[in-house]
Amino acid sequence: MLVALVGAFGVVGCGSDESDTSQEQRQARQEAKRQTERARAREEARAQAEAEKARRRARAKQRAREAAAAEAQAEAEAEAQEQAEAEARERAESEKAEASNCDPNYEGACLDPNASDYDCEGGSGNGPYYTGEVTVVGVDHYGLDADGNGVGCEGG
Numbered sequence: 454m455l456v457a458l459v460g461a462f463g464v465v466g467c468g469s470d471e472s473d474t475s476q477e478q479r480q481a482r483q484e485a486k487r488q489t490e491r492a493r494a495r496e497e498a499r500a501q502a503e504a505e506k507a508r509r510r511a512r513a514k515q516r517a518r519e520a521a522a523a524e525a526q527a528e529a530e531a532e533a534q535e536q537a538e539a540e541a542r543e544r545a546e547s548e549k550a551e552a553s554n555c556d557p558n559y560e561g562a563c564l565d566p567n568a569s570d571y572d573c574e575g576g577s578g579n580g581p582y583y584t585g586e587v588t589v590v591g592v593d594h595y596g597l598d599a600d601g602n603g604v605g606c607e608g609g
Contacts, residue, residue: 558591559584559605571595573606 555563562584564571572578572595574585587605589598597605 558589558594559587559597560590561585561587564595571597573597576606 554565556566564584564587565582568582570578570580571582571584572580574583576583584597585606586608587597589603589605593605595605600607
């Protein structure tokens with residue numbers, strides 16, 4: 454009778470085909486899961502690398518913008534400096550031109566070299582032009598330095 458039962462139910466034991474198949478399926482599922490995880494990790498790494506590239510590009514663009522702004526600022530400062538120097542030259546030329554309209558024999562006041570006469574302010578002279586204290590550096594052709602000490606119209 455034992456043989457009849459074995460024949461009807463088949464041989465059931467540890468090494469059956471059914472358990473081997475389910476173990477192979479579990480292993481296949483686990484391997485598929487590992488491959489999926491590896492693929493996901495690769496994708497995350499690629500995304501991080503792309504994000505880092507984008508950050509580097511953004512930083513490079515920012516540095517370029519800052520460099521351009523610094524260059525523009527330097528150019529503006531150089532232009533302002535040139536403008537200031539040009540204005541200073543203009544003033545100097547104007548003062549020089551104005552000085553050439555002054556009698557070179559006197560300093561401290563601009564006396565018209567074409568005037569017929571200068572007298573000291575507050576003095577007894579009859580003009581037509583009057584001046585305050587001046588330093589005589591050349592010929593005193595207006596007679597402003599009465600005592601000959603190089604200062605004309607002293608105290609005047």
